[in-house]
Amino acid sequence: MSPAEQPQPPRPVDVRRPTLNAVAARAGVGRGTVSRVINGSPKVSDRSRAAVERAIAELGYVPNRAARSLATRRTDSVALVVPDAESRLFAEPYFSEIILGVSAGLSSAGMQLLLVLTGDETEYGRLAGYLAAQRVDGVLLMAVHAEDTLPDRLAELAVPTVLAGRRGEAERLGHVRADNRGGARLAVRHLLAGGRRAVATITGPLDMDAARARLDGYRDALRDAGVPVAEELIAAGDFTEQGGRAAMRELLRRRPDLDAVFAASDVMASGAVQELRAAGRRIPGDVALVGFDDSIVARHIDPPLTSVRQPLAEMGRTMASLLLEEIAQRGTGQRGVVLPTELVVRESA
Amino acid sequence: MSPAEQPQPPRPVDVRRPTLNAVAARAGVGRGTVSRVINGSPKVSDRSRAAVERAIAELGYVPNRAARSLATRRTDSVALVVPDAESRLFAEPYFSEIILGVSAGLSSAGMQLLLVLTGDETEYGRLAGYLAAQRVDGVLLMAVHAEDTLPDRLAELAVPTVLAGRRGEAERLGHVRADNRGGARLAVRHLLAGGRRAVATITGPLDMDAARARLDGYRDALRDAGVPVAEELIAAGDFTEQGGRAAMRELLRRRPDLDAVFAASDVMASGAVQELRAAGRRIPGDVALVGFDDSIVARHIDPPLTSVRQPLAEMGRTMASLLLEEIAQRGTGQRGVVLPTELVVRESA
DNA sequence: TCACCCCGTGGGACCGCTCCCACGCGGCAT
DNA sequence: ATGCCGCGTGGGAGCGGTCCCACGGGGTGA
Structure with missing residues (x-):
């Protein structure tokens, strides 16, 4: 039986993209140098840098995120958690606009946004371990109630966290809220x-x-x-x-x-x-x-x-930047940020 | 100068979580066996399986996603792309409710949802390469216009894609729309x-x-x-x-x-x-x-x-399942799915 | 001229998982 | 008793990056 006759198994289409190695070979330098160029290290000669940049452009190289995060123990992504019980509110601009701000704040820092809408209670309960294991660099938490313990569990697991709104006057975690x-x-x-x-x-x-x-x-x-x-x-x-x-x-x-x-x-x-x-x-x-x-x-x-x-988009942006600060330098982020509200007068009063 | 005197560099708090190796050691089996248990392979004896499951529970082990995706060349995550020009619509339930459906459809399959809100045009242009490089397993694209070429570029890069709505009658890509x-x-x-x-x-x-x-x-x-x-x-x-x-x-x-x-x-x-x-x-x-x-x-x-x-949440769920099909088996997903609409009569007519 | 320093560099050793090959062992037919 | 089969298993070799150590070569001061 010729190989052509047997039914083709659904071969996984894996279009291999160029690796850092390929770039190094093409630029005629070592892997280390390519890595240095990518990460903006100053200790690279102009000559090497130019060669590497050319090779990158020619090959259309983009670093593999999984490999990088395996090596660095960072993921360059944060999770935005929206408890399902509240997802009815999702229909309102409230979440959407905050998300817009968050997204803007994160993407300018090259961070990815993982949207996590939790289902039932038990799912919510498993969340802390899940988030820690996914090694997201941080977590944004919406709509926390006074008795919610998820934030504390995240804190125990040393996961940088910022809340939208606080649980009470004694909130110890970073958060952003309107006045x-x-x-x-x-x-x-x-x-x-x-x-x-x-x-x-x-x-x-x-x-x-x-x-x-x-x-x-x-x-x-x-x-x-x-x-x-x-x-x-x-x-x-x-x-x-x-x-x-x-x-x-x-x-x-x-x-x-x-x-x-x-x-x-x-x-x-x-x-x-x-x-x-x-x-x-x-x-x-x-x-x-x-x-x-x-x-x-x-x-x-x-x-x-x-x-x-309330300035929702700005609240989102602020949440993002607080979280980025906290990720860069644990314990640095401001605890609570309060943004001003304003009265919009229409006809009902 | 004693080391204690120099200012502590902000040491990266890396709470090491247990690895697959640790589980293997504790269960008294090899790494392969643990991997098999985790991935539900049938070729594991009941004895080993039990031992592994116990060890996993005791250690609170959760597999490292980065390592897995480096090895498998999958990410178990899909990107939901919302072009910024349309983000004003974000204020309406349209997107939110579709997202809700998408999220439900994905999380039941253990997939993550990456939310990508694109900024300006140039950013949108870079998106195809970016998405391919991130090795998301698939892409959901909202609000496509007739002349949009992003879908085609994704198709060229062999990235499974599902659109919310089609570009025109001749749409070749998988999509979901209302009637x-x-x-x-x-x-x-x-x-x-x-x-x-x-x-x-x-x-x-x-x-x-x-x-x-x-x-x-x-x-x-x-x-x-x-x-x-x-x-x-x-x-x-x-x-x-x-x-x-x-x-x-x-x-x-x-x-x-x-x-x-x-x-x-x-x-x-x-x-x-x-x-x-x-x-x-x-x-x-x-x-x-x-x-x-x-x-x-x-x-x-x-x-x-x-x-x-229009049945927005269901459209979202359908998009998710079409995409999952396409990811599991390229070229399999149905091309276009049309969901019924209904008239809700109120007082204006 | 020689020792020393420092700058840029190459490449080995990981990160934690999956894949797959090879091996041991018990049961069955010969 | 002997060969063979196949099941369950261990572990080596990647996946594609980063980190860091060691090394060559040019400049400087004695």
């Missing part, structure tokens, strides 16, 4: 400045620092204005539209006389709008409304929603 | 069924297949109903809100008597709403409106927008 408290304060001050006095708030889940901070800001603004804080004007939501509706309904029941609402997220505000409408209140005529996030829904809701903007 | 034409047809049929006769359309950029297909569907529906297609009822948009406004304005100028609009995206529909409102038309009283994408804005616009839904 939630200040933003909320701006929002409520704006409502008060509009002459409103019965200002309610719909909070986020209070096991998240951002939600607590926004509630604190609400209290701050009332205190600043000498308006007493009435507990029955505070209703708990969960950052979802449904939660916003339920909270708004509850607030209307408790205090039919309320004349303003600060919702700790636009999505909850959108739920509140529906409920207010159902109750026959006009916005902003009867009830003024301010949201938080300045997300895409804020612009498209009717009436367009006054909202607190 | 844009059918969806548009549904939308326009719905408008006609509502008694509308002067049905306009705002198209997307016609260098994208999805935009052309939606325009074709619009024509189909009119033809089905025996309504002649009037070219002045067709205005070009570009999938942006601004573009939608401009197109709507133009349409109102050309045909003040129009009584329905099919916008090829929700975002453009939202622009159209603003323009219609400014012109004093009521929706759907004077003008009925249908969008495309069923994005988050569709639900929050006033009035809530009737829109065509």
Whole structure:
């Protein structure tokens, strides 16, 4: 039987790319020299450098990442972890825009971005070991809750980590967050400045620092204005539209006389709008409304929603640079960075 | 000078993790056997397998990915490429939801997801070589335009590739898309069924297949109903809100008597709403409106927008599985997969 | 002139895994 | 008893880089 007759096994198409060895041979130098050129070492003569660079260009050589990271024990890549429970939020600009910033910040440093969307709880539990074993150089962690222990486990494993938001006041790990408290304060001050006095708030889940901070800001603004804080004007939501509706309904029941609402997220505000409408209140005529996030829904809701903007892309970039610092020099990165928020005034308040 | 006195260089914290060798030693077997167990080879005795598994558990061993991929010439990771020009769309669920599906489809196969957001044109140009050199096992490409050559270059380099959407009817590469034409047809049929006769359309950029297909569907529906297609009822948009406004304005100028609009995206529909409102038309009283994408804005616009839904998460999952097939067995993956769209009726039509 | 230094350089020894070849051993047919 | 087969196994040889040590040669000072 001639070899041509037997059925060809699906031979693995491996288009071999040129190796560092090939470059060295072509340039007429040793491997070490090529490596030095690639890594920008100064101790290479101009002659050799030129020869190597020419060979690289001619062969279209690009170093093999796996080989390099095996030798260096670095991967030049970081993981961005988004817990699945939160992935509903993925539909909002929040994550997307942070990711955009992160990507920009990383790629300028030649780092790769590994996107890790975790499934169920158990998967999330295995994550620490997994991430350490993959030898990503660092981890960016989104949407951490107060009781989350993943960050600590990563710290134990000496994996540089930066959080989006902190778990609480005592956060020891590097993190980046918006000035939630200040933003909320701006929002409520704006409502008060509009002459409103019965200002309610719909909070986020209070096991998240951002939600607590926004509630604190609400209290701050009332205190600043000498308006007493009435507990029955505070209703708990969960950052979802449904939660916003339920909270708004509850607030209307408790205090039919309320004349303003600060919702700790636009999505909850959108739920509140529906409920207010159902109750026959006009916005902003009867009830003024301010949201938080300045997300895409804020612009498209009717009436367009006054909202607190956080600089998401910049937060992403900052996270990236904090992480890069920490990777380059452990224990160096700043602990917490707070970025300013601003009030975007539209028609709802 | 004693060594203790010189300033400590920032010693690289390298927490050595157990290697395959360590596992072999502990289990009292050879490296080959451990490797076989890890890779699920059947030719291992139960005794050895048990011993190895125990050792792995005790040491908390996880294989080093770099070493493995150096040896196998695989990376077990794929790149998801999102051209930056389109990243404004990133704010919409479109990308996010596809990514969610992709991630689900990949992680069940133990594959990693590398997110690559390209910056400017030149960066995009370098991408093919870059991706081939990184030895990602495959590439998922979003938002390809008709004249895009990146897919072809990847094909030349023998990198398995799957596109989200096709470049044109003659697409040779594997891709997944929604039934844009059918969806548009549904939308326009719905408008006609509502008694509308002067049905306009705002198209997307016609260098994208999805935009052309939606325009074709619009024509189909009119033809089905025996309504002649009037070219002045067709205005070009570009999938942006601004573009939608401009197109709507133009349409109102050309045909003040129009009584329905099919916008090829929700975002453009939202622009159209603003323009219609400014012109004093009521929706759907004077003008009925249908969008495309069923994005988050569709639900929050006033009035809530009737829109065509595409199964984004499923598209993502399908892209993942097509790519995995193609990676496992070159030339095997189905060329093009079309997923059904459906009309979500709300109040705008 | 000679010892010394330093600069640029080549190449050996890894990094941790997979692949594959060769070997030992027990069971079966002869 | 003897040969043979085949299963399970150990371990050598890469994969393609980096790191570092040792070495040659030109310049400098004595």
